[in-house]
Amino acid sequence: MSGVTIGQAAAFAGVTVKTVRHYHRLGLVKEPKRDRSGYRRYGSKDLLRLVQVRTLAAAGVPLAEINGLLLHADPARFAAAIAEVERRLNAQIDELISRRETLRRLARGDRAMLSDRACAMLERIAALGFSAEFVESQREAMVLFGALMPDGYDHFLTQLEHRFADAEFVDLMKRSWDVLSWSPDDPRIDELASALAAKLLANRALLEAETGFLARPDAAKRYGLVNRHREDESPAIARLTALTEAKLRAAGIAVPNQ
Numbered sequence: 001m002s003g004v005t006i007g008q009a010a011a012f013a014g015v016t017v018k019t020v021r022h023y024h025r026l027g028l029v030k031e032p033k034r035d036r037s038g039y040r041r042y043g044s045k046d047l048l049r050l051v052q053v054r055t056l057a058a059a060g061v062p063l064a065e066i067n068g069l070l071l072h073a074d075p076a077r078f079a080a081a082i083a084e085v086e087r088r089l090n091a092q093i094d095e096l097i098s099r100r101e102t103l104r105r106l107a108r109g110d111r112a113m114l115s116d117r118a119c120a121m122l123e124r125i126a127a128l129g130f131s132a133e134f135v136e137s138q139r140e141a142m143v144l145f146g147a148l149m150p151d152g153y154d155h156f157l158t159q160l161e162h163r164f165a166d167a168e169f170v171d172l173m174k175r176s177w178d179v180l181s182w183s184p185d186d187p188r189i190d191e192l193a194s195a196l197a198a199k200l201l202a203n204r205a206l207l208e209a210e211t212g213f214l215a216r217p218d219a220a221k222r223y224g225l226v227n228r229h230r231e232d233e234s235p236a237i238a239r240l241t242a243l244t245e246a247k248l249r250a251a252g253i254a255v256p257n258q
Contacts, residue, residue, distance in 0.1 A: 003041030
């Protein structure tokens, strides 16, 4: 009986013996008959089928779809199926390119979880003389906001850009960071909260626009996770935030209750 062994067939087709047997189990390549010695002998038709399956599999066609392509698809259906495989591959390629860019951003140390606009804002804050700890707290807030409230992320950055361009607001934020070392009962906290609320209310339109993306049922929880981030590190900061929010609510701003 003519033909070659499974090892030779695998070598000729550019696959492993294990792969040939896997194709047999899936019914993609029929097992040839055995010769008198009990060995299966692969002929030209078997090798043709093996090469066809290997080529389609290497091109990204799922093994479960190969039989249908080779046995039942007319030229038009075959072309359509190949086009669909190409579409899926392109989507995977786009995803891989995105992952590669994220890795490159990580390697450059430029805060891979943030947009270029957010990174530029952090650089501006650092240039204003804020401590590294404050800048890091803002970075964390940006990451949380982008993840928890993506609909309002661009507006959030717009707010930061406007506020940190205001020298009075910058001074208030530096004083607010000093609150970390204060007692939560310090009377200066109420004074500072009043000043912060007044400064925010000075641009009421920008402040009220913030509430537009807070209509979802779980908005208060999401908002709290962002706005009260790191509060557990300082009861004084927690009190400052609570007092400021209360003053904004008293002025008619729809700040979510925690």
